[in-house]
Amino acid sequence: xxxxxxxxxxxxxxxxxxxxxxxxxxxxxxxxxxxxxxxxxxxxxxxxxxxxxxxxxxxxxxxxxxxxxxxxxxxxxxxxxxxxxxxxxxxxxxxxxxxxxxxxxxxxxxxxxxxxxxxxxxxxxxxxxxxxxxxxxxxxxxxxxxxxxxxxxxxxxxxxxxxxx
Numbered sequence: 001x002x003x004x005x006x007x008x009x010x011x012x013x014x015x016x017x018x019x020x021x022x023x024x025x026x027x028x029x030x031x032x033x034x035x036x037x038x039x040x041x042x043x044x045x046x047x048x049x050x051x052x053x054x055x056x057x058x059x060x061x062x063x064x065x066x067x068x069x070x071x072x073x074x075x076x077x078x079x080x081x082x083x084x085x086x087x088x089x090x091x092x093x094x095x096x097x098x099x100x101x102x103x104x105x106x107x108x109x110x111x112x113x114x115x116x117x118x119x120x121x122x123x124x125x126x127x128x129x130x131x132x133x134x135x136x137x138x139x140x141x142x143x144x145x146x147x148x149x150x151x152x153x154x155x156x157x158x159x160x161x162x163x164x165x
Contacts, residue, residue: 002061002064002065002068003065005057005061006058006061006062006065009054009057009058009061010054010058012050012054013051013054013055013058016047016050016051016054017051019043019047020044020047020048020051023040023043023044023047024040026039026040026043084118084119087118088115088118091111091114091115091118095107095108095111099151100151100153100154101153101154101157102153102157103150103151103152103153103154103157103158103160103161104135104138104139104150104151104152104153104161105135105139105150105152105160105161105164106153106157106160106161107153108131108134108135108138109131109132109135110131112127112130112131112134112135113127113128113131116130116131138150139164139165143165144165150165
């Protein structure tokens, strides 16, 4: 139970730090009649509190784990469902991080193939066909029907994306 609390606390801490970093990109407003608070003040204030509290909770849980020596279970003895769950989370985070760099068309089929393999799909033809077809459908639906731009990536990946849309 303590490990779950620690993981949850660390996930909240990491998410809060990420969102705090994102608030740095909020547009700066000029001060109106002495008002010094811009659009990032309240989000940063609340996220700062969340970072502080989740850090305190995580440190407290680590202390309890060390005190009770409850850290005996290793990753190898974890339930396979838990391993898949955390692998899916890691895969999703990697997708979100790589999406702006590699672009939608280059990374989405790879992500879909990896996710289907993680879920236990065996048919290679099905995996490749579905990943390519779904990527094509999403590109056409978003770029042609709804006029929503998808991330194109940078450098060679941008040039590759420009071949399609």
